[in-house]
Amino acid sequence: MISSFEWTKDMSVGDETIDRQHQQLLKEIDILLSVLIAGADETAIASAVAFLSDYIATHLAYEEEYMRQHGYPDIDFHISLHRDFIDHYELFKKEVTDGVPRKELISEIAQYVGAWWLKHILIEDKKYARYVAEHRK
Ligand SMILES: [Fe+2]
Ligand SMILES: [Fe+2]
Numbered sequence: 001m002i003s004s005f006e007w008t009k010d011m012s013v014g015d016e017t018i019d020r021q022h023q024q025l026l027k028e029i030d031i032l033l034s035v036l037i038a039g040a041d042e043t044a045i046a047s048a049v050a051f052l053s054d055y056i057a058t059h060l061a062y063e064e065e066y067m068r069q070h071g072y073p074d075i076d077f078h079i080s081l082h083r084d085f086i087d088h089y090e091l092f093k094k095e096v097t098d099g100v101p102r103k104e105l106i107s108e109i110a111q112y113v114g115a116w117w118l119k120h121i122l123i124e125d126k127k128y129a130r131y132v133a134e135h136r137k
Helices: 016-037 044-068 075-098 105-136
Strands: none
Touching: 016 044, 016 105, 044 075, 044 105, 075 105
């Protein structure tokens, strides 16, 4: 069973732009999953995957700059988590765009992409959010 990924208030990191990006990201993951579940044609799948990767890249760059500007001390570790995610996502992306994806791919994407983001926002992004809030003058 694929759950739907939705942004909730407790995920807020105290920055409107980032919150909006997180909301949109989760929405795009849902779109990708529904396109895959519906067995949509290759073009629709490829465009959902491509859109999501652009969106992810934009968000991660913005967030990394945000942490840099606020002098977040654990930024290197945080960036390494982002890089690990991108490596993983690239593998899915390759499989999805290379041809007929495996059946299990949908639940793998739900787990490694959808669930990863929920956990990452709630645990890791919240860490810099707390730091920024504590150091705000
Ligand atoms: Fe984030
Ligand atoms: Fe992050």
